[in-house]
Amino acid sequence: MSHIADRIISDVGLEVxxxxxxxxxxxxxxxxxxxxxxxxxxxxxxxxxxRCGLCSQGCHFYMSHDQDPSYSPVSKATETMYELIDxxxxxxxxxxxxxxxxxxxxxxxxxxxxxxxxxxxxxxYVMITVRRICYxxxxxxxxxxxxxxxxxxxxNQMWVKDDEWIDxxxxxxxxxxxxxxxxxxxxxxxxxxxFYSVIGPEPKFRTQLIYQAAAIMNAAGIDWTMPSHPGWDxxxxxxxxxxxxxxxxxxxxxxxxxxxxRVKRIVMGECGxxxxxxxxxxxxxxGYKEMPIPVIHAIEFYWDxxxxxxxxxxxxxxxxxxxxxxxxxxxxRGLMDKLRDVVHYLCEEVVEMTxxxxxxxxxxxxxxxxxxxxPFKNTRMTGNRVKAEQLKDTGVKDIVIPCHNCHGGIExxxxxxxxxxxxxxxxxxxxxxxxxxxx
Ligand code: SF4
Ligand code: SF4
Ligand code: SF4
Numbered sequence: 001m002s003h004i005a006d007r008i009i010s011d012v013g014l015e016v017x018x019x020x021x022x023x024x025x026x027x028x029x030x031x032x033x034x035x036x037x038x039x040x041x042x043x044x045x046x047x048x049x050x051r052c053g054l055c056s057q058g059c060h061f062y063m064s065h066d067q068d069p070s071y072s073p074v075s076k077a078t079e080t081m082y083e084l085i086d087x088x089x090x091x092x093x094x095x096x097x098x099x100x101x102x103x104x105x106x107x108x109x110x111x112x113x114x115x116x117x118x119x120x121x122x123x124x125y126v127m128i129t130v131r132r133i134c135y136x137x138x139x140x141x142x143x144x145x146x147x148x149x150x151x152x153x154x155x156n157q158m159w160v161k162d163d164e165w166i167d168x169x170x171x172x173x174x175x176x177x178x179x180x181x182x183x184x185x186x187x188x189x190x191x192x193x194x195f196y197s198v199i200g201p202e203p204k205f206r207t208q209l210i211y212q213a214a215a216i217m218n219a220a221g222i223d224w225t226m227p228s229h230p231g232w233d234x235x236x237x238x239x240x241x242x243x244x245x246x247x248x249x250x251x252x253x254x255x256x257x258x259x260x261x262r263v264k265r266i267v268m269g270e271c272g273x274x275x276x277x278x279x280x281x282x283x284x285x286x287g288y289k290e291m292p293i294p295v296i297h298a299i300e301f302y303w304d305x306x307x308x309x310x311x312x313x314x315x316x317x318x319x320x321x322x323x324x325x326x327x328x329x330x331x332x333r334g335l336m337d338k339l340r341d342v343v344h345y346l347c348e349e350v351v352e353m354t355x356x357x358x359x360x361x362x363x364x365x366x367x368x369x370x371x372x373x374x375p376f377k378n379t380r381m382t383g384n385r386v387k388a389e390q391l392k393d394t395g396v397k398d399i400v401i402p403c404h405n406c407h408g409g410i411e412x413x414x415x416x417x418x419x420x421x422x423x424x425x426x427x428x429x430x431x432x433x434x435x436x437x438x439x
Contacts, residue, residue, distance in 0.1 A: 002070045004079060004098045009105075011375045013142030014097050021093035021137060029136045030089025038129060045121050046082050049074060055123065058113035060361045061106055064385035071383075073113040073123040076102050080130045100139045103130035105376045106383065109240070109367030110327040115358065124367075128242065135242030143373025147237040151200070152246040155230035155253055157237055158200035166228050168203035172211045176218075180437060183218045185210075188261060189225035194301075195263040195293075196226050197254065199235035199271050199404055206404075209269065212431040219434055220310040224267075231257025234268050236277035240368030244285050251282030258293050265294040267301045270425050272328030272403035273366065280332060297329050299402050302426055303338040306345050313346065313433040320349040322394040324410060324423075325360035326403035334358075343400050346429050351394045361387045365409025380409065381416040388417035399423045 034042065056062045056072035065071045080099040083091065091099075109124040117123075134140060140148075151157040160168070166187070173185040186192065196217070202209050217224045226232060231253040238246040255278075258266050268275055275297045283291060296304075305311040323343055329335045336357040343350055353360065364384035369376065391399065391413070401407050401423040414421045 002065075002068055004070065004102055008098065009101065009375050009379070011141050011372075013140050013145045014100055017100075017134075017137065017139035018093045018097045021096060021139070023090060023092060026091060026093070026096060026137060027089035030084050030133055033129070033133050033136060034085065037132070042081060042085065042126065042129065045077070045126060046085050048119055049077070049082075049121055050119075052118070055113040055117045055121070058116035060108075060112070060364060060386050061383045064383050071106065073107075076107055077123055077126045081126045084130075084133070096134065096137060096139055099130055100134040100141075103127045103134060104141050104144070105369055105372050105379050107367060108327075108362045108364055108369055110362035111331050112327065112359070112362060115331075127367075128240075131240070132242035132244065140241055141372040141376070143375075144237055144241055144368050144371040147371055148241040148243055148246065151233070151235070151238060151250055152243070155250070156200045156233035157235050158204040158233075160200060160203050160233075162230070165203055165232065168207060169210065169226060172207055172214060176211050176214055179439065180215055180218055181439060182437075183214055185214050186225045187228045189223075190261050192223050192225040192261065192263045193265070194222055194224040195258040195261060195266045196224055196269070197232055197234040197258075197266060198269045199274055200233045201235075201404065202269065209425065209427060212427040213269065216305075216311075216427065216430055216434065219312070220305050222310075225261060225263065227257045227261065229257060234274040234278060235271065236274060236282065237368055237371055239277045239281050240273070240371065247277065247282050248285045251278055252286060254278060255292050263293065265296065268295065268297050270298045270402040270404065270427060272326035272332075273368070273405055276328040276332055297333065297335060297402075298426065299329060299335045299339050299342060302342045302430065306342060311345075311430065312435045313430070314435055315433060317347040317429050317433060319398055320351050320396040321347050321398040321400050321424075322351050322353050322391070322396050323356070324353075324363065324399055324401040324403070324406050325357055326401070326406050327360075327362050327366060329403070330360065331358050339402065342426060346426070346433060347400075351396050353390045353394055355390075361390060363387060363403075363406040363409030363413070365405045365412070370405060370408050370412075377412065380412065384409075384413055385417075388413050388419060391421060392417070392419055397421050400426060400429065402426050
């Protein structure tokens with residue numbers, strides 16, 4: 001059995017943070033957080049966990065490391081939160097470094113293990129609470145810290161300036177009008193049916209996704225809009241850092257951008273964590289009982305378009321595809337059937353991964369792990385050998401992946417394990433197959 005102390009990775013954010021810690025400060029933050037923010041849940045988990053190890057098989061890290069107990073969910077909780085509870089926070093700064101590395105880089109918060117625990121202990125909740133404590137101690141990996149800082153200072157995670165955002169939308173509209181002469185990307189249209197929101201990287205280096213979404217909205221005759229002002233970026237690394245104050249600020253800005261335009265609903269692009277942040281975590285932190293405006297993920301939007309006969313394709317995608325089930329919209333929202341309806345509508349042949357649906361393995365990028373940057377890339381690659389095997393066993397080349405983070409994670413796995421496969425968003429496939437005007 002390995003131990004976290006034997007695999008410490010150098011990261012400037014963790015190192016500088018730990019350098020200014022004292023045991024007293026750690027104790028104070030741990031006590032304050034456990035008392036003020038966690039209620040009885042963690043204590044109940046600590047007291048009811050039987051150490052049966054049934055959760056181990058649920059975790060891709062454990063399975064990919066030849067069942068090394070150090071990577072089992074229960075071990076991660078024992079080495080971090082349960083120790084903090086037992087010792088009432090009286091641990092050394094070096095131990096906080098180890099705990100931060102476990103919580104930020106060896107758990108994707110994917111919640112798969114919770115399905116395997118007979119009493120429903122949610123290790124993802126335990127790990128995100130460890131992150132919260134590390135954040136309050138200022139011990140956070142540098143790359144994800146930078147992304148969260150960018151979002152909290154500029155209201156988008158990629159530092160896109162306000163005029164660059166509008167320019168990017170106008171540029172995409174301009175490009176698309178060569179192909180679809182009637183196409184518009186309507187900005188700030190009050191009372192529109194759909195407020196479409198994207199993640200920060202889309203205007204920065206995935207602009208084709210905005211182009212494709214505009215083409216689909218246009219062809220389906222949707223009354224839609226995008227905001228010209230901050231609140232357009234639905235991503236949220238503050239959530240994964242444990243900076244809940246800024247998570248709340250960012251989510252409020254997103255909702256308020258839509259409320260200001262008095263739209264009927266928010267449709268989010270193909271991103272898993274952004275959906276978790278607006279649908280599960282940010283809204284709860286803000287104390288919303290109900291969503292101020294209904295929110296749906298792109299999978300559900302495309303499903304609706306198909307039901308309403310608004311999505312017209314000229315033919316089906318001919319090559320066989322497999323489906324990546326993103327944890328945050330499958331385990332988190334139950335969209336597994338709708339995802340399959342959409343993919344089967346678009347594609348001739350679908351070869352399922354095994355296991356799939358709510359039992360699917362995470363891509364190992366999620367939970368902000370990919371955002372912890374290059375120092376931890378190898379952790380992701382060795383920690384997800386089972387995903388590589390699962391992908392390879394399908395025998396197909398194309399993977400439908402309705403989540404940005406899953407794309408990044410799976411593309412890395414494809415390269416590392418030399419799988420020769422390729423990821424596609426649903427929007428990529430719809431755009432390829434849709435009826436286009438003759439110009
Ligand atoms: S990575 Fe997923 S399965 Fe593994 S401990 Fe974290 S939440 Fe559980
Ligand atoms: S399956 Fe549940 S009870 Fe058993 S060790 Fe894991 S967390 Fe504890
Ligand atoms: S990146 Fe995708 S597979 Fe990984 S945790 Fe997020 S939704 Fe799940």
